[in-house]
Amino acid sequence: MTQACAHIIDDDEAIRDALQWQFRTRGVPCRMWPGAEAFLAAWQPEWRGCIVLDIRMEGMSGLECFDVLIERNCTLPVIFITGHGDVPMAVSALKKGAFDFIEKPFNDNDLIEHVQRAFDRDAASQQAAADRDTVEARLATLTAREREVMELILEGKFNKVIADELSISMRTVEAHRSRVFDKMQVRSAVELAQMLTTLRN
Amino acid sequence: MTQACAHIIDDDEAIRDALQWQFRTRGVPCRMWPGAEAFLAAWQPEWRGCIVLDIRMEGMSGLECFDVLIERNCTLPVIFITGHGDVPMAVSALKKGAFDFIEKPFNDNDLIEHVQRAFDRDAASQQAAADRDTVEARLATLTAREREVMELILEGKFNKVIADELSISMRTVEAHRSRVFDKMQVRSAVELAQMLTTLRN
DNA sequence: ACCGCAATTGTGGAATACCGCAAATCGGAT
């Protein structure tokens, strides 16, 4: 499992140095990036933790960087920091899903607390994503016919009814049903329903 | 069904008059309130639509009013409007669940568009709440024993196992099970699982 | 004391689900 890490993106070296010292002192893993481009070039989907993103930077702005990350389905919580933010900017960022929006000058303790909360949220969402992936992986092993039978099982239909609808024998439905339960690693239709209903919400 | 209505709370009569005219011209139902206190005194949980809340007002501020509404479990989307908002205020409001945060001066069309979106969200959340209430109402008709049996059914257990765990006969479990399905208005354990799994998410 | 509801149990039978064993067909891949 990748270690949670705070990715701090700011083009001001003095701020990077100060923050790095603060984070390291408190034992919070962090990594500094001089600009959005460098970060985006290095970013990997499996990275965990959070992103601290300065808005006003040379080259790509923090907001543009955020848009790219959304495009890439990056789910890391993003904490914006800015010295010249305005209300519409903050509102827009938060409505797009930013985790927080902090104005400079900020208290270092404050930032680190926000980062910790962002770590927590990321851990929770990663857990949820992992659960989803597990189920998706099992679904992927089903054949087309098995999936078809599964859908009808989830509608609470009897094997007999399923057999009629698919114009196959009941025995065949039983065979598919059995394989569906095996592959999905459940012991009953109820467990299957719970697993998939959770996934679809 | 109550009609969706935009509740506009602002202590500036000129603004109320202007907004009322704009809303009425566009056929958007609205109601004007001169202050948070008056609105809170009249508010009813079944009201639908949204709330447009000025932050700086005589007496109770919009933010305080929002807190009271949260306390009362009011789910109406709240659109803040303010002439002197700052970033931390906007961030705080949005993180508490405000629907939007708009700075004056704003374009009237803009506000009405936001109100329309708020109406949509409220309609969706009311529908979801109604679905939850339906299920809750059915759950409420279950006796303690029936609920107990239901929980074990949802764990995918056989009637025989349930009978053992509750130290009652299988026949009794069957009787409870049958009544549970009747009262919950489902025809199978799968439907029951879907209904309750949805509710619990 | 009487009523109504909840909880409980039994009998017996029909309908379903579940399983191991076995096997035929078919299409795609090597």
Add this chain to the structure above:
DNA sequence: ATCCGATTTGCGGTATTCCACAATTGCGGT
């Protein structure tokens, strides 16, 4: 040509579910 996986089906048997009919017990309210 051959192999493999997917789909299909049958047989026979066991386990479970579901239901109608019938009945007992106990508790709280009238």
